[in-house]
Structure formats: C-alpha cells, structure tokens
Amino acid sequence: QSALTQPASVSGSPGQSITISCTGTSSDVGAYDYVSWYQQYPGKAPKLMIFDVTNRPSGVSTRFSGSKSGNTASLTISGLQGEDEADYFCCSFTTSSTRVFGGGTKVSVL
C-alpha cells in the first residue's frame, strides 16, 4: 500500500485561500468517502480537521473545507491565518480494510 501523494509544501499570505491535494487510487481515495484530514503542530499529536471528505468535527473552524473528485481529495483553508501554519496529512480507508496516510504538507503563512 503506497502512501497517498501530497505536495510537500504550500504557502499563502494572510487572508488568502490555499488548497492541498491528496491523490490516491481507486483502492483508497476513489473507493470510499472515508477521507480525513489532520493538522499537526511540531511535537504535538495530530488533530482531526475533516472526516468523510467534507465534514468538520465540532469546534473546527468553518475556514476549513474538504472535497473529492475521483481519486483526489482536497483540503481548502480560507482566510489563511498565522495559526494555520502547521503540517497537514490526509488519510483514507482502503479496500483492504487498512488505512493509508499522505506524506504530509507543510503550510506556511507568508
């Protein structure tokens, strides 16, 4: 099972919108709507930001949104803020009943 493909880094200015892609295959991202996104600060545990492609857990800012088309899922952060500077990982359930993560994307706020 290969890791999902994410860009290594994405940057934007405060107030802008950025989008992080997560590309898999028909055996994972394309198979189910069980794609999730996590935010991780250095030395901290990951925090769930989006689940089931588009859903936000209670307490997560509405500036975070998710989508999917075919084998590629995306996370969009609108109105970029300094506190959004972190690593972001996607995750998908697979047809083998395992889970697979993306390699991670470092978001920088210019």
Add this chain to the structure above:
Amino acid sequence: EVHLMESGGGLVEPGGSLRLSCAASGFTFSVYTMNWVRQAPGKGLEWVSSIGSSGSFIYYVESVKGRFTISRDNAKNSLYLQMNSLRDEDTAVYYCARDYHYVPDYWGQGTLVTVSS
C-alpha cells in the same frame, strides 16, 4: 472527555522486543475499533495496525506483519502493541488512535520507540 495515554516506549537494540500500552478513558472503549499509527523523526504519519471492537478484524501494514501483534483488553480499557524483531526503521513516535467509522478521530500524545545499538 476522550483521553488516550500511551506508555512502554524506550530504547531497544535491533532484534529486541517492546510492548506498548494505551490506556483509554472518557468513552465506551469496548465498542470502538482502535489503531496504532507511527511517525518516524521528521517524517509523515504511517498507519501500523487496527483491531476491531471485540478483538477480531485485525489488520497490519505490510512492513510489520509477522513481527508486531495488536491486542486489547476491554475489561481494562487498554490497547497493546507487542513489537518483536525490531529494526532501525521502526524508530518512531507511536500513537494510539480511536477509530470512528473508519476514521482515526482521537489520538494520544504518543510514546517514543528508539531502535539503536
């Protein structure tokens, strides 16, 4: 409040063994699938293993099959990972994570496993 706390990490020589534990509280542990996920220093997240609520439906990433064993004790609200034949590349922070409908939702703070001679 959901709380997960890992323990059992440490320094071990290549070929050695270690048993990780994860103590759960704040939710009905016995009805949830649980996961182990690891993160090598400076690297991304890697899913390692999952176990169904009753202890069945066990899955592993290919690289640990035959060396790692996941288990749980619902009476003690605890998750375990027995790691044998450890390799340098197993060095990582190991997180336990609750699974909500195929999505790891709550995570512990992790325990560091270092494999080195």
